[in-house]
Amino acid sequence: MNKLEDLAIVSGLIVVQFLYACNSILMSYLMTLGISPLSVAIFSTFATFLLLSPVAVYFERKKWPQKLSLKLIFQLVLISFAGITLFMTLFLKGVKLTSPAMATAMPNLGPGFIFVIAWTLRMEKVDLKCLYSKVKILGTLLCVIGALTMSLIHSTAPVKEAADRTASVSPAMMFNREKMIGCMYLLAAVFVVSSNVVLQAITLVDFPAPISLCAITSLIGVVITAFVQFIQEHKLDFGWKFKFADIAGYSMLVGFISGAALSFNGWAMKKRGPVLVSVFAPISTIISVVFTAVTLGDTINIGSFAGMILLFCGLYFVLWAKRKETYSNSLMSESKQQRFS
Template sequence: MENNKLVEDIAVIGGLVAVQFVYAGNNVVLSYLMSLGFHPASLIIITSFATFVVLSPLAFFIERVKWPQRFSLKLFFQLVLISLGGVTVFQSLLLKGIRLTSPEMGTAMPNLAPGLIFVIAWACRLENITISCLYSRVKIGGTLLCVIGAVTMSISQSAANPPFEEDTGISSPFPFSTSEFDKEKIVGCIYLMAAVFVLSSMVVLQATTLSAFPAPLSFCAITSLIGVVITVAGELIKVHPFDEKWLVLNIRSRDLIGCSLLAGLISGASVSFNAWAMNKRGPVLVSMFSPISAVITVTYSAIFRHPVKFGSIIGMFLMFTGLYFVLWAKGKETVVTLSSSATTEPLLS
């Protein structure tokens, strides 16, 4: 029995680390594909459809007994809204942000999500805050640390390099005569923060929707497919129906399509494993591994792309510290809730 538990622990921890490597590599690959001219909408469509292809068979064999007897209009509306926000809008903003900033920013910024989810859930009265409670104060402090870290990273990433020092090695006598910040990177950071806000809002809505549709794999597969339909419809509205340049330009290479499909397939497999690990060990443990992908991407960037700015490292440290404060408080709060036999359970537990 103990041997089985040890093997399961090794499988969970090893798998969660591997998933973070996948997430880090996925952002690097997506950034590379966009640098080759691949349209973000094409990436969303191909990867989301591949996720649906991977998850739908698993959902059918594992979760069909959990499917609701009938889909109400309210449930259908919730699924469409989550697909619009969580697939189309979130991924569009995320890809635009990565294209304007860097893959490491794209992997670090989503660590804001637990703090934002906590704030949104509290605003919707799904989370309780008691100032006299230590865990509530820690959650508030951790959320503020996450925000400060994100702002620090954004400022550091947006700071433009002095042109004289970078190109000729000669320092400029007027260091502030040119623009101090890269406007594209500032816009990219705003895109990433907006993406995390949209994602956090959708997670809060998803938490309430899963009570009526308690099948996470099926839920992810359905929202991926609906997201594909919404993204295609949106592109057809933005682009003239007879002008297929946005698609033809980007699917001329089989290699590019293959990379996108592979990213979607791996993403589907990662989602499936995370769902299994969450069922075995809970969401708090799974969430604690999320900063690893940012560290991996930063390491890759420092080795193969460009040196990482010191301000980015400080900002990332603040974000990770705040994240673990929030998760620690949530874990302790869950233990207290269960031990006191409370009738309601906090959203993030």
């Protein structure tokens, strides 16, 4: 039974990364139509709420807590604000000041951030004397290094070719104040979303309903994001210049993909913790690299291929260590039961 559950979790997490890659393509397409990024976030998040609410009521109603404590309400609001509004604001400012290539590479630091946060909060068991803990640390580092290597080398290749055709770029153009500030925005965005993943895992202890959690935080996130958009732009942009059917259709599709991915991630975090879920995140970088190679004719160079090898080696190390750790913990619990019986 444990092997089947492990297979389901691993397979599902890989499928989730495919869904995230498709979701990024759809959201990029919506923004190319002229819809503001905050509006895209509002539409897709509200669609997620509409699609997941009936499912949550039907399947998870019995898992809802009898009373909403102030602690739980605060956690729900914080997840909504950090995961949707704050992350989108920081991320979009970072993209504006740097480049899409840098914005694609930065989120691959997420597994490292999540591992450190979970370790600090003692949600992830780490014993530096234990072999399995050392392998988990090594695997996480390999995932981060491999994903960063692959995404940076692949995304900067066209820039290098363009630079070769023109004059050499001066150091002042390569390292300027705006790019440094933009990188800080992107780092802050990755740290926020990494902390949010750990906070979701903590909240699922008191609110063991991942679909309901996603639906509720989506609705709260819509309200907060709309308020932020009104403050920043002094209006609410609902894209009236576009056909409502087109916007609704794309938003529902994006919302369905987001809802399915977030709900499964929540279930997997409840079963295996946030670190295991996070190490699968760089797979979306592989998907995007392969997608651009197939559709745009880009070549996968040696650096990108080496990054893929590092990433998959790191992923295998983490999975092996987690599996062995779970097996050893179950043996210890069985021996304790036999001792006291």
